[in-house]
Amino acid sequence: xxxxxxxxxxxxxxxxxxxxxxxxxxxxxxxxxxxxxxxxxxxxxxxxxxxxxxxxxxxxxxxxxxxxxxxxxxxxxxxxxxxxxxxxxxxxxxxxxxxxxxxxxxxxxxxxxxxxxxxxxxxxxxxxxxxxxxxxxxxxxxxxxxxxxxxxxxxxxxxxxxxxxxxxxxxxxxxxxxxxxxxxxxxxxxxxxxxxxxxxxxxxxxxxxxxxxxxxxxxxxxxxxxxxxxxxxxxxxxxxxxxxxxxxxxxxxxxxxxxxxxxx
Amino acid sequence: xxxxxxxxxxxxxxxxxxxxxxxxxxxxxxxxxxxxxxxxxxxxxxxxxxxxxxxxxxxxxxxxxxxxxxxxxxxxxxxxxxxxxxxxxxxxxxxxxxxxxxxxxxxxxxxxxxxxxxxxxxxxxxxxxxxxxxxxxxxxxxxxxxxxxxxxxxxxxxxxxxxxxxxxxxxxxxxxxxxxxxxxxxxxxxxxxxxxxxxxxxxxxxxxxxxxxxxxxxxxxxxxxxxxxxxxxxxxxxxxxxxxxxxxxxxxxxxxxxxxxxxxxxxxxxxxxxxxxxxxxxxxxxxxxxxxxxxxxxxxxxxxxxxxxxxxxxxxxxxxxxxxxxxxxxxxxxxxxxxxxxxxxxxxxxxxxxxxxxxxxxxxxxxxxxxxxxxxxxxxxxxxx
Ligand code: SF4
Ligand code: SF4
Ligand code: SF4
Numbered sequence: 001x002x003x004x005x006x007x008x009x010x011x012x013x014x015x016x017x018x019x020x021x022x023x024x025x026x027x028x029x030x031x032x033x034x035x036x037x038x039x040x041x042x043x044x045x046x047x048x049x050x051x052x053x054x055x056x057x058x059x060x061x062x063x064x065x066x067x068x069x070x071x072x073x074x075x076x077x078x079x080x081x082x083x084x085x086x087x088x089x090x091x092x093x094x095x096x097x098x099x100x101x102x103x104x105x106x107x108x109x110x111x112x113x114x115x116x117x118x119x120x121x122x123x124x125x126x127x128x129x130x131x132x133x134x135x136x137x138x139x140x141x142x143x144x145x146x147x148x149x150x151x152x153x154x155x156x157x158x159x160x161x162x163x164x165x166x167x168x169x170x171x172x173x174x175x176x177x178x179x180x181x182x183x184x185x186x187x188x189x190x191x192x193x194x195x196x197x198x199x200x201x202x203x204x205x206x207x208x209x210x211x212x213x214x215x216x217x218x219x220x221x222x223x224x225x226x227x228x229x230x231x232x233x234x235x236x237x238x239x240x241x242x243x244x245x246x247x248x249x250x251x252x253x254x255x256x257x258x259x260x261x262x263x264x
Numbered sequence: 265x266x267x268x269x270x271x272x273x274x275x276x277x278x279x280x281x282x283x284x285x286x287x288x289x290x291x292x293x294x295x296x297x298x299x300x301x302x303x304x305x306x307x308x309x310x311x312x313x314x315x316x317x318x319x320x321x322x323x324x325x326x327x328x329x330x331x332x333x334x335x336x337x338x339x340x341x342x343x344x345x346x347x348x349x350x351x352x353x354x355x356x357x358x359x360x361x362x363x364x365x366x367x368x369x370x371x372x373x374x375x376x377x378x379x380x381x382x383x384x385x386x387x388x389x390x391x392x393x394x395x396x397x398x399x400x401x402x403x404x405x406x407x408x409x410x411x412x413x414x415x416x417x418x419x420x421x422x423x424x425x426x427x428x429x430x431x432x433x434x435x436x437x438x439x440x441x442x443x444x445x446x447x448x449x450x451x452x453x454x455x456x457x458x459x460x461x462x463x464x465x466x467x468x469x470x471x472x473x474x475x476x477x478x479x480x481x482x483x484x485x486x487x488x489x490x491x492x493x494x495x496x497x498x499x500x501x502x503x504x505x506x507x508x509x510x511x512x513x514x515x516x517x518x519x520x521x522x523x524x525x526x527x528x529x530x531x532x533x534x535x536x537x538x539x540x541x542x543x544x545x546x547x548x549x550x551x552x553x554x555x556x557x558x559x560x561x562x563x564x565x566x567x568x569x570x571x572x573x574x575x576x577x578x579x580x581x582x583x584x585x586x587x588x589x590x591x592x593x594x595x596x597x598x599x600x601x602x603x604x605x606x607x608x609x610x611x612x613x614x615x616x617x618x619x620x621x622x623x624x625x626x627x628x629x630x631x632x633x634x635x636x637x638x639x640x641x642x643x644x645x646x647x648x649x
Pocket of ligand 3: 098126203204205206
């Protein structure tokens, strides 16, 4: 869509009908850096610009399913849940940021019964930080928003707990705090906030670590089975991997443009 | 006019006291929810909306049905509907209040409710739902009150109110359309991802709403001497049966598209609802009950003679109403979430506390409804006397 048509659409107010309003809506949206927010539309916020911060045009994750073992997966999940104070609640009201599911369920549309080795394999799943995220589109308070570098973030203090984003996410990536999570956290990490009851949460691509110059915690402990980098940079690890190997994404037919890629 | 609500017999006060007790029970349950969180409900990570949102979805329809009186009266000058028009409008007021209460009850952080207004987000359908629901509430209070006042003074309603009366027609359509859009625009939820959802919602609303009105009018008839006349209710019964037939037809269109195309992610939900999926099927008996009730309601009301008979009309309306309630108040939301995006089945059954909160909310709505009907019927009888 060219810029003229886009601004025409915007002018006509058609975006309010729920189309993606992701492109910089400079008329209504305060673009650029800083946490300023659009008056009306969900906007793209800038990412932190600190000196140490890792920066990217479009962050993405690549998971190499051939290198990924159950042990590594376990380590990744543990480190993610520990650093982010994710409670272990043993009921169906659980909270999960990073978890595993059977390959044939994660990629139902892309597997068949004769992929015998693959279909039963546990596969890591997490928020895909979609480029065209339905969760951002539906949120009535902009508590879920997208940064200019693509990370889909949440403002826990803004969220009203309507759970519309959970209905909208076609990957089941979000969890809701049905109750106070603190009693279910073994050792609270003071470096990261805990959540309160009544808000939604999910993986945030370790935005707090990127701001300090570190890669995501799961990537760091993945023994090379995961890569993280800038899709806009042809020389980045992720681009090199995606150029060299065959990769798939979850439910590509929905047009959400997931930014977590799985190497086969 | 409100003073009319302050005089009444034993039954009236007894009913109000009962409602107040139920409201207190609901309040206690809601207190539990406020302190412990939505963990007191049967909802889960996979089924993140439950009974509350389902009731809201259903009741929006009952509220929208007021247009089924406004259209004949104002667009086709069918004067006989004038007698119960006010009941339709006050019914809409009570139902929208119920909807709003159910939405608030469903919020995880209700103390932040105002964020929806402080940070208006037009790309969210929920924002528009808030706008149209509150607008509809306002329109119906205004129209109801002004026309009733005019009736009391035995003068014609002021001309400016016509604007709001006509406005209420598209507005009623909008509340249920926007509510359907809450669901119909979500990727990856096969059961909801269909363009006929809004049409289906409206059809079932125009069946369930008038059916409810007929039943309430009969109740009013028993306790007061108010009688709108047989033909009025029989005509309304015709609306019920046509709308319900359209509803079932649209549903069958859905079934055809889903089952003939054989797309698994769309089929799984219907399978779960009507036959069970991977051994899970709490809703199966409910869905078949809804189907049978809806169809037998249609069969009964299709016969003109039955619509003229009090008993048959009542039975038909009860069947249609409960059928529509199960379909939307249980199946629509539960069936949309099961199976989840990873094809896992987590079933949902509301808990006692959740039902307690809902009971309290319903009691509140019925309290509003009773008081408003008391006023409206009181005025009508005063004028007649
Ligand atoms: S995976 Fe789900 S939660 Fe994450 S960005 Fe996409 S839609 Fe939103
Ligand atoms: S639950 Fe919170 S983040 Fe999700 S849509 Fe509602 S307000 Fe937005
Ligand atoms: S990127 Fe960070 S938050 Fe997301 S799954 Fe990995 S460790 Fe957890």
